[in-house]
Amino acid sequence: xxxxxxxxxxxxxxxxxxxxxxxxxxxxxxxxxxxLHGHNFTVTAEIEAPVGQDGLAFNYxxxxxKLKLYCQALDEYLLLPGKSPHLEISKNNGCYQVxxxxxxxxxxxxxxxxxxxxxxSVEELSAYILNQLLSSHTDLNKHNIxxxxxxxxxxxxxxxxxxxxxx
Numbered sequence: 064x065x066x067x068x069x070x071x072x073x074x075x076x077x078x079x080x081x082x083x084x085x086x087x088x089x090x091x092x093x094x095x096x097x098x099l100h101g102h103n104f105t106v107t108a109e110i111e112a113p114v115g116q117d118g119l120a121f122n123y124x125x126x127x128x129k130l131k132l133y134c135q136a137l138d139e140y141l142l143l144p145g146k147s148p149h150l151e152i153s154k155n156n157g158c159y160q161v162x163x164x165x166x167x168x169x170x171x172x173x174x175x176x177x178x179x180x181x182x183x184s185v186e187e188l189s190a191y192i193l194n195q196l197l198s199s200h201t202d203l204n205k206h207n208i209x210x211x212x213x214x215x216x217x218x219x220x221x222x223x224x225x226x227x228x229x230x
Contacts, residue, residue: 073210
């Protein structure tokens with residue numbers, strides 16, 4: 064294990080495989096939503112930690128591998144926000160039945176992920192991925208991680224991020 068020093072670095076991870084393609088729709092209010100559509104989402108991470116006496120902060124592979132798995136788990140699915148106050152989601156004949164305003168939508172369960180999100184937005188997706196990364200407290204403590212920023216982009220010039228800082 065690297066010894067903490069007075070020098071900190073920010074490691075930026077933006078590998079080609081840190082991406083996922085997914086369908087979604089953003090809900091704006093109880094009566095307004097986007098049409099169902101898809102994006103090629105990209106994920107980047109910034110991880111701040113002390114530089115050890117060996118000139119390294121930590122083995123990046125651990126975090127690259129985790130982010131790759133999180134992206135693969137979302138790839139080629141319809142993403143539904145399970146905590147949306149404007150959607151009623153239930154299961155019916157192998158489908159998720161989604162009631163919104165005065166319409167009913169049906170999506171195959173096998174092609175859909177209902178996530179613990181308020182909306183299927185880049186803001187919420189970045190928080191979701193960050194929370195998955197934070198669930199590994201052992202690694203964070205082992206590497207003396209001070210800050211993590213996760214950015215999710217739905218296309219050039221459009222992204223949202225979520226940040227954690229050690230308290």
